[in-house]
Amino acid sequence: MIVDRDSQHGDNRQRNDNVGFVSLYLASVCNDREEDIFFNRRGVSFELSARAGDYEKYCNATNCDFLKKKPLPSFGWQQFELRATFLGALTSDEDPITLKLKIKSPDISLSMLSTPTALADSVASTFLGNKEHGDVIFRLGTRELHAHRGFLSARSEYFSALFNSGMRETRDLTADDRMVVTVTDFSYDEFFVMMRYLHTGSLNFLAGPDVSAASLFKISDKYNVQGLRDAMEDCIVDNMDVGNVVATLFDFAHRFPTLRQTCLDFIAEHFDEVRKTGLIEKVEWSVENYRDYAELMNEIVKIAPDSVVHKV
Missing domain, CATH: 3.30.710.10 (Potassium Channel Kv1.1; Chain A)
Known part of the structure; x- marks a missing residue:
C-alpha cells in the first residue's frame, strides 16, 4: 500500500490531496533469498479493503496469474482511492489505516508458502x-x-x-x-x-x-x-x-x-x-x-x- 501522512512528496514538492491517490497492490515474490524458488500462482482471486476511521473502501480481483518474470508480478489498483478521502476520515495522527486481504488460490496451499505460524x-x-x-x-x-x-x-x-x-x-x-x-x-x-x-x-x-x-x-x-x-x-x-x-x-x-x-x-x-x-x-x-x-x-x-x- 502506498500512502503517506506527510504533505511533502519524495522530491519535496507540495502534494495536492485532491489529485493524490492511494495505490494498493498484491505482489508475488520468491520463497528464498537467492530467488531460485518461485511458485506460479494461477487463477488467484483476492479481496482488498482499506479502512480509515469510519470510512472503508473495498475492491476485488479474480482469476489473476502470478507467473515468474522480471519484475515480479503484481496486481492491484494505482488509483485505489483519493488520498484526501482516507486522511480526511482520520480523527488524529495516531489513528490507523487498516488493511484486510483475503486470498483464494486453486493451486498450492498459500499457508504452506507463508511464514511458519x-x-x-x-x-x-x-x-x-x-x-x-x-x-x-x-x-x-x-x-x-x-x-x-x-x-x-x-x-x-x-x-x-x-x-x-x-x-x-x-x-x-x-x-x-x-x-x-x-x-x-x-x-x-x-x-x-x-x-x-x-x-x-x-x-x-x-x-x-x-x-x-x-x-x-x-x-x-x-x-x-x-x-x-x-x-x-x-x-x-x-x-x-x-x-x-x-x-x-x-x-x-x-x-x-x-x-x-x-x-x-x-x-x-x-x-x-x-x-x-x-x-x-x-x-x-x-x-x-x-x-x-x-x-x-x-x-x-x-x-x-x-x-x-x-x-x-
Missing part, C-alpha cells in the same frame, strides 16, 4: 536442533543436527522405518544412548531445510540457508518427504526455460520419469530455441553417464523436427 516455530525450536529434547543426532560432515525420533517417526514413514530397522548406520549410540545417523550424500544446509519443512510444514525459506529447488527435490525424493518433493517439482517446472531445461534434464531429471518427460516435452515444443543456445552440444559426457546420456540424446533426436534431423 508461532506454533510451528515453537515445535521446530523444541524438537529440531535442541540437544535437551533430542534423542537422535544426524552427522553431516563436521556438523551435527539434533532431532527427536518420535516426532520424525510420526511425520515420516522413511524415518520411522529407519529408526526401527536396526540398519547399521543407526546402530551407533552416544554415551547417553542417543542414536547417531551419518548422512553422506547431502549437505547440512539441504538436510536442515528439509527437516525444518517436516517440523513446520512451511515452504517459506527466506530465513533459512540458501538451497536450490533441484537440491530440495532430490533430498525430499530420497527421504520420501512427498509434500516437499511435489512442491519442488512444481517449482522446477514453473521455472523451466530454454536456458535451463537441458541442464535440468541431464543433471538429474532423467532419473525421474515424470520430470524427464516434462523436460522432453518442453524441448520438443521449443526445439529451435533450445538448439540455438548450443547447450545440447556442450553436455559433458563421461564413462559413468554414457549409457544414460546416449539414451537421452536418442530421445531428443526422435522429438526433433524432421527438417533438423535431415540437416544432421
